[in-house]
Amino acid sequence: MQRVHLQGIAKSFGATKVLEQIDLTIEPGEFLVLLGPSGCGKSTLLNIVAGLEQPTGGRIHFGDRDVTDLEPDQRDIAMVFQSYALYPTMSVRRNMGFALKMQGLSTAEIAAKVADVAKLLQIEHLLDRKPAQLSGGQQQRVAIGRALVREPQVFLLDEPLSNLDAKLRADMRVELKRLHERGRRTTLYVTHDQVEAMTFASRIVVMDKGRVQQCDRPEVVYAKPANRFVAGFVGAPTMNFLEGELALLSDGPALRLKENLLPLPGLWASRGLQVGQKVVLGLRPEHIGLAAADDVGTCPGHVVMTEPTGPDLYVRIRLAGQEVTSRMSPGQAPSPGQKVALELDGKAASLFDVADGQRLN
Amino acid sequence: MRRLPLYLMLSIAALMVLFPLLVMLSTSLKPLDEINHGSLFALPQDPTLAAWTKAWGGACISGTCRGLSVWFANSFAIVLPALFCSLALGALTGYALSLRTARWVDMLFAALLIGLFIPPQVTLYPMIVLVREMGLFGTLGGLVFAHTVWGLAFVTLLFRNFFLSVPRDLLKAARIDGAGFLATFWHVMLPLSLPVCAVALVLQFTYIWNDFILGLTFAGPGQQPVTVALNVLAGSQFGQQEYNVNMAATMIAALPTILVYLLSGRLFVRGIAAGAVKG
Incomplete structure (x- = not known):
């Protein structure tokens, strides 16, 4: 197990800056997830850690070792690709043993290690097949097996589940998590799927436009997004944003939206927020709910449509001239056209700066 | 039957390509007499492999008579x-x-x-x-x-x-x-x-x-x-x-x-x- 330390990593192709000043530390045994939309530079960063691409600035350390100028095979890493990248002409057995063969291990040693990993992943019966004779899920297992056989210090995964169908993806998610808990290898995992990020990560790094937007535990990233980008990217359906002015009612803080006043009980305004200041209020769908009969600070809404998803019901509601999404349980279901009293959870609300989108509270 | 014109075209094309080859094959199986006195397109009356064996092992080329x-x-x-x-x-x-x-x-x-x-x-x-x-x-x-x-x-x-x-x-x-x-x-x-x-x-x-x-x-x-x-x-x-x-x-x-x-x-x-x- 190794600590991976990235220091001021930058990468540009010609005039295009792909990565700017990335500073990250992956603790030994940690499962760090790089999350971001396509084109945010996360795969480039992974390739740089792997040694497949050279950074234009910055240094990479594995433990005390500076690996910036080392070839991938000298870094003691293994990588799983989205496309699996199994060698089509080799059997599963040879695919898994290829790296060991290149290291010059004896045939007996290779056979023993491949057999061990094949047993762990339950792919022993596939060992003599070619990749083309395997299903997508089986290919994925083999690709993971090929990486595990090397017993790498650092495990790199580039969207490994993106090519699987939904059911299989859920199964492999559980399996990958179990594998990591068993081996506790330092892992760097790239994905654009926030469910995967939430499932695995000890910490999530949210990236956009070549920069780290936030790096924290999944629950913190979800509950206290560092800026509007993170708030909008993490969570589905996405967070509701309402732009208005902070106000103070007799019974607590509120947001003024034109002529409407939305009470936000429990909003703790810190760090010099002032009444009258323009802010963007961020509320997750589960923080907008139907008010109970005895609630005082409520606001009127108008149900536009409902979206049942099984366990949850998403309700589009017109609130103070804007549409917001609320998450309710199917039993609560108001019908479209109905007028409802809403309660906003001020304790869970996020406030962002109007200009730069940074978190204010 | 709608495909008949297609097959006809293909057959004609194939024949055009193969015809010279067929003439060569038939000529190579004829004795020299038959070539000199008959038509080029006539099929061999009395097919023989003599020309093939000579071409392979007996014909004289540049002074040596060991064929191709x-x-x-x-x-x-x-x-x-x-x-x-x-x-x-x-x-x-x-x-x-x-x-x-x-x-x-x-x-x-x-x-x-x-x-x-x-x-x-x-x-x-x-x-x-x-x-x-x-x-x-x-x-x-x-x-x-x-x-x-x-x-x-x-x-x-x-x-x-x-x-x-x-x-x-x-x-x-x-x-x-x-x-x-x-x-x-x-x-x-x-x-x-x-x-x-x-x-x-x-x-x-x-x-x-x-x-x-x-x-x-x-x-x-x-x-x-x-x-x-x-x-x-x-x-x-x-x-x-x-x-x-x-x-x-x-x-x-x-x-x-x-x-x-x-x-x-x-x-x-x-x-x-x-x-x-x-x-």
């Missing part, structure tokens, strides 16, 4: 090493160019491609000088060298375009697994390119086997390929022309290329389909 068999062996001695060299060198060059490690690599490839569009007759003289300076003129090595050089542009094009279609992730995976330039080529890329190898093999075999001008120019005495011998045999100005022997000899000379094509047929078609010869 000697020259046939010469051709193989030229084709096999030339084939191996041009394929090995072309595949490796194509692989190196397909990596496109720098911008000028594509320009290098473009320069190589120019070689495709220059007929060998144009560069024949400089090539002779080059081979002479290398001290290889009139040797088997010189001829093999000439064939390798002339085939290089084409074979490289085939392999480079195929390797370019191989997913980049495969190369990355090989690099992470610790395979260097040559190991990746040998273990990953070359096995993938088997259908392309078949295409290159068939086309290069055909080209080198059928070559006349390089064989005539570069081969030393007694090393000339079967095409040169065939020209001597059929082009002889003296004595009576033995058409049946000439026809048989021509067919013998053409046989290997047909066999190579038929034997590698399925792989060849797969290679063409795999985009081996797409621009």
Whole structure:
């Protein structure tokens, strides 16, 4: 197990800056997830850690070792690709043993290690097949097996589940998590799927436009997004944003939206927020709910449509001239056209700066 | 029945292509008398393989009367090493160019491609000088060298375009697994390119086997390929022309290329389909 330390990593192709000043530390045994939309530079960063691409600035350390100028095979890493990248002409057995063969291990040693990993992943019966004779899920297992056989210090995964169908993806998610808990290898995992990020990560790094937007535990990233980008990217359906002015009612803080006043009980305004200041209020769908009969600070809404998803019901509601999404349980279901009293959870609300989108509270 | 016109067209086309071959075959099976007194298109009255055996083992060419068999062996001695060299060198060059490690690599490839569009007759003289300076003129090595050089542009094009279609992730995976330039080529890329190898093999075999001008120019005495011998045999100005022997000899000379094509047929078609010869 190794600590991976990235220091001021930058990468540009010609005039295009792909990565700017990335500073990250992956603790030994940690499962760090790089999350971001396509084109945010996360795969480039992974390739740089792997040694497949050279950074234009910055240094990479594995433990005390500076690996910036080392070839991938000298870094003691293994990588799983989205496309699996199994060698089509080799059997599963040879695919898994290829790296060991290149290291010059004896045939007996290779056979023993491949057999061990094949047993762990339950792919022993596939060992003599070619990749083309395997299903997508089986290919994925083999690709993971090929990486595990090397017993790498650092495990790199580039969207490994993106090519699987939904059911299989859920199964492999559980399996990958179990594998990591068993081996506790330092892992760097790239994905654009926030469910995967939430499932695995000890910490999530949210990236956009070549920069780290936030790096924290999944629950913190979800509950206290560092800026509007993170708030909008993490969570589905996405967070509701309402732009208005902070106000103070007799019974607590509120947001003024034109002529409407939305009470936000429990909003703790810190760090010099002032009444009258323009802010963007961020509320997750589960923080907008139907008010109970005895609630005082409520606001009127108008149900536009409902979206049942099984366990949850998403309700589009017109609130103070804007549409917001609320998450309710199917039993609560108001019908479209109905007028409802809403309660906003001020304790869970996020406030962002109007200009730069940074978190204010 | 709606397909009848289609089959009719195809049959006519096939007949047009095969007709000369049929005439050759029928003529080669006739005795000389029958040729001299009958129609060229008439089928043999009294088929005999005498012309074939003479063409193979008895016809006199350049003073030796041992037929084509000697020259046939010469051709193989030229084709096999030339084939191996041009394929090995072309595949490796194509692989190196397909990596496109720098911008000028594509320009290098473009320069190589120019070689495709220059007929060998144009560069024949400089090539002779080059081979002479290398001290290889009139040797088997010189001829093999000439064939390798002339085939290089084409074979490289085939392999480079195929390797370019191989997913980049495969190369990355090989690099992470610790395979260097040559190991990746040998273990990953070359096995993938088997259908392309078949295409290159068939086309290069055909080209080198059928070559006349390089064989005539570069081969030393007694090393000339079967095409040169065939020209001597059929082009002889003296004595009576033995058409049946000439026809048989021509067919013998053409046989290997047909066999190579038929034997590698399925792989060849797969290679063409795999985009081996797409621009």
